[in-house]
Amino acid sequence: xxxxxxxxxxxxxxxxxxxxxxxxxxxxxxxxxxxxxxxxxxxxxxxxxxxxxxxxxxxxxxxxxxxxxxxxxxxxxxxxxxxxxxxxxxxxxxxxxxxxxxxxxxxxxxxxxxxxxxxxxxxxxxxxxxxxxxxxxxxxxxxxxxxxxxxxxxxxxxxxxxxxxxxxxxxxxxxxxxxxxxxxxxxxxxxxxxxxxxxxxxxxxxxxxxxxxxxxxxxxxxxxxxxxxxxxxxxxxxxxxxxxxxxxxxxxxxxxxxxxxxxxxxxxxxxxxxxxxxxxxxxxxxxxxxxxxxxxxxxxxxxxxxxxxxxxxxxxxxxxxxxxxxxxxxxxxxxxxxxxxxxxxxxxxxxxxxxxxxxxxxxxxxxxxxxxxxxxxxxxxxxxxxxxxxxxxxxxxxxxxxxxxxxxxxxxxxxxxxxxxxxxxxxxxxxxxxxxxxxxxxxxxx
Numbered sequence: 001x002x003x004x005x006x007x008x009x010x011x012x013x014x015x016x017x018x019x020x021x022x023x024x025x026x027x028x029x030x031x032x033x034x035x036x037x038x039x040x041x042x043x044x045x046x047x048x049x050x051x052x053x054x055x056x057x058x059x060x061x062x063x064x065x066x067x068x069x070x071x072x073x074x075x076x077x078x079x080x081x082x083x084x085x086x087x088x089x090x091x092x093x094x095x096x097x098x099x100x101x102x103x104x105x106x107x108x109x110x111x112x113x114x115x116x117x118x119x120x121x122x123x124x125x126x127x128x129x130x131x132x133x134x135x136x137x138x139x140x141x142x143x144x145x146x147x148x149x150x151x152x153x154x155x156x157x158x159x160x161x162x163x164x165x166x167x168x169x170x171x172x173x174x175x176x177x178x179x180x181x182x183x184x185x186x187x188x189x190x191x192x193x194x195x196x197x198x199x200x201x202x203x204x205x206x207x208x209x210x211x212x213x214x215x216x217x218x219x220x221x222x223x224x225x226x227x228x229x230x231x232x233x234x235x236x237x238x239x240x241x242x243x244x245x246x247x248x249x250x251x252x253x254x255x256x257x258x259x260x261x262x263x264x265x266x267x268x269x270x271x272x273x274x275x276x277x278x279x280x281x282x283x284x285x286x287x288x289x290x291x292x293x294x295x296x297x298x299x300x301x302x303x304x305x306x307x308x309x310x311x312x313x314x315x316x317x318x319x320x321x322x323x324x325x326x327x328x329x330x331x332x333x334x335x336x337x338x339x340x341x342x343x344x345x346x347x348x349x350x351x352x353x354x355x356x357x358x359x360x361x362x363x364x365x366x367x368x369x370x371x372x373x374x375x376x377x378x379x380x381x382x383x384x385x386x387x388x389x390x391x392x393x394x395x396x397x398x399x400x401x402x403x404x405x406x407x408x409x410x411x412x413x414x415x416x417x418x419x420x421x422x423x424x425x426x427x428x429x430x431x432x433x434x435x436x437x438x439x440x441x442x443x444x445x446x
Contacts, residue, residue, distance in 0.1 A: 096137050096395050098123075098382060099158040099188070101151050101168030101178070104143040107295045111319050111371060112170055115193050116141065118367065118375025119167060121358050126383045137383070144169055152177035155190070162187045164397045167378045171293055172197030172241035182206040189397045189404070191381065193374040194319075196342065198244035202421030206397060208404055210378050210416065212426035214241075217316060217342035218248035220428055222256055224340055225287055228312065231261045233285035235276070235300065237292055238265035245291045245316060261285050266296060277303040286311040293317040298324060305334045312336035318345065318431060321369050321438045329436035337433035344414055344427040344443050346373050352412040369438065377411035384409045414445055 100119055102112035123137050140163060144151035151169045155178040158166050166188050169175050175195035182190050182204040189206045196211040225232055232253060236242040242265070250260050261283035264276060277300070280288065290313055292300060297320050301313065318339035324332065346352045346368055355376055359367045367373065385403025386395060393399070409416045414427030430441040 094135050096135065096165075096386065097161075097163050098137055098139055098379070099155075099163040099166035099168070100139050100141045101144050101154050101158075101166060102141075103146040103170055103174065104141075106146040108146045108170055110323070112143075114367065114370040114372045115170065115375035115378075117359065117363050117365075118193075118355075118372035118377075119379045120375075121355065121362055121372075122376045122379035122383065124362070125358065126379075135386075137379075144174060146174065148174050148177055151175070152181065155181055155188070159185045159188045164395055165189045165191065165382055165400050167191050167193060167375070167382070170194050172200055172244075173239050176200065176240060179203045179207040187397055189400050191378050191404075193378040194371060195241075196423070197241040198248065199240050201423060205422070206401060207422060208381075208418060209423040210374055210381065210413075211424065212342045213421075213423045214245050214342070215248050216426040216428075217245060217340075218252045220342060220426075221249055221289060221314060221316065221340050222252035222258075224314070224338075224430075225253060225289075226256045226258060229258065229285075229287035231259055231283070231285045232287045232289060233262040233264070233280045233283055234260060234289045234291065235264050235266055235280055237294075237296075238267045241293070242266070242291050249289060249291075249316075266292060266300070270296075273299050273303040274307065276300070277307040277309070281307055281309060287314060288312075289314045289316065291316045293319065295320070295323070298327065301337070302327065302331055305331045310335050312338065315339040316341055318369075318429065318438075319371050321431065324433070325437055332433055333436075339429070339431040339438070341429060342426050343374070344429040344445075345369055345371065346412050347414055347427065347443060347445070349412075351410075355412045373411070373413040377409075377413050377416060380411060381407055381409050381416050 100116060102116055103109060104112045104116065119139070123139055127136050140158065142154045144154060151174045155166060155168070159181065164187075166178075168178065168190070169192065172195045175192045176197070176199055178190055179192070179200055180203065182188065183206075186206065189208070190204075191208045191210060192200070193210045196209055196214050196217075198214050200207065200209060201213050234246050234249060236246040246263060250263065253260055262280050262285065264280045266276065270276065273296075281304075288304065288309065288311065290297065290300065292315075297315065297317070301324070304313065313335055315338065318341050321339065346356070352373070355373065356367060359365070359372060381404065382400065384407060385400050387393065387399050387403070404418060404422075407416055407418060414425070416424045418424060425445075427443070427445045429443050431438045432441050433439075
């Protein structure tokens with residue numbers, strides 16, 4: 001302790017302050033070859049000069065001491081800065097962060113979880129496969145709880161963290177604010193595994209739709225109804241997505257000279273589905289098109305059956321087939337029940353078989369009739385868009401965007417070649433409810 005630089009300099013200062021001034025003056029004067037005091041003792045002028053010299057030398061001594069003190073302090077502290085680690089910017093792509101924002105709880109929790117599981121299967125394939133070449137994808141998973149404001153806030157947080165690519169969310173309502181955000185900030189690319197409302201189509205150069213646009217859905221349903229119906233009524237969710245689907249279907253039916261006898265919105269706070277069913281049946285339709293993507297689909301179908309409807313019901317969304325099968329089959333068998341949508345859950349083939357096998361091994365469930373394939377394809381498209389492993393530049397939103405623009409990936413839910421508005425092409429499943437279960441009628445790519 002007594003040998004430290006700080007201790008020594010303090011001792012020097014104390015010695016300078018409490019030692020005799022004359023001694024300091026004499027020592028310093030000798031170093032400057034000044035005459036000795038003994039030779040000048042009889043001269044008043046010399047006495048005054050000696051006083052001035054002493055003051056000068058005392059000041060100089062203190063100045064030298066301060067310089068020494070500064071040097072010691074610098075030498076003591078500077079190694080701390082030398083040895084402290086400095087932040088180093090990322091210069092490789094060995095670890096890629098992928099954000100995931102989905103409804104993992106609440107009414108849409110089951111659907112969001114299915115999509116997440118598909119993402120996780122694809123991520124595991126990449127991290128353990130030969131194509132990774134030492135790279136690894138890390139998922140940053142967030143639950144938006146079916147709240148569009150929360151999904152938006154979570155996406156903004158990921159943008160600030162400069163997460164290069166984010167997969168999310170499920171519906172147009174949950175995705176729209178996030179997609180709009182990509183127009184303002186270029187730090188993240190957003191892929192939606194399912195949302196396909198009209199408002200999303202071409203909304204931003206950094207937003208991509210894995211699910212085909214809504215106008216394909218209107219065309220598919222219109223073709224079906226033109227051969228099987230005379231009077232059509234539409235029940236639809238009163239939100240951005242529901243209105244866009246309803247308007248496109250109504251327009252397509254008008255062009256085919258098929259009258260739309262009634263349109264009934266389903267508002268978020270509606271609870272009396274019996275009254276809603278009776279209202280739509282007053283127009284005596286033989287076909288009801290139900291545009292509902294959440295759990296309200298089930299009680300509405302139940303009430304239509306209990307109200308005595310015996311025509312056909314067409315569902316524009318097939319994500320709740322497993323839940324519907326848990327209903328009393330006698331209730332659902334009172335009318336013809338179909339799903340006609342603009343996507344296919346799984347395209348038959350070797351790749352889909354491998355996906356189903358990997359999914360069952362990881363989660364002990366069958367993904368065949370869920371939307372898990374769209375989560376899987378969302379991540380597969382991302383991995384296909386990554387620069388080659390030999391490229392040591394940091395993976396950014398821009399490098400992923402360039403890869404997506406040239407995607408030629410053929411997924412388990414159909415081809416993922418994006419058009420000029422960054423939307424994938426259409427594929428189609430048709431299911432019919434028969435003998436207590438949904439049976440796949442056709443799968444087609446158009």
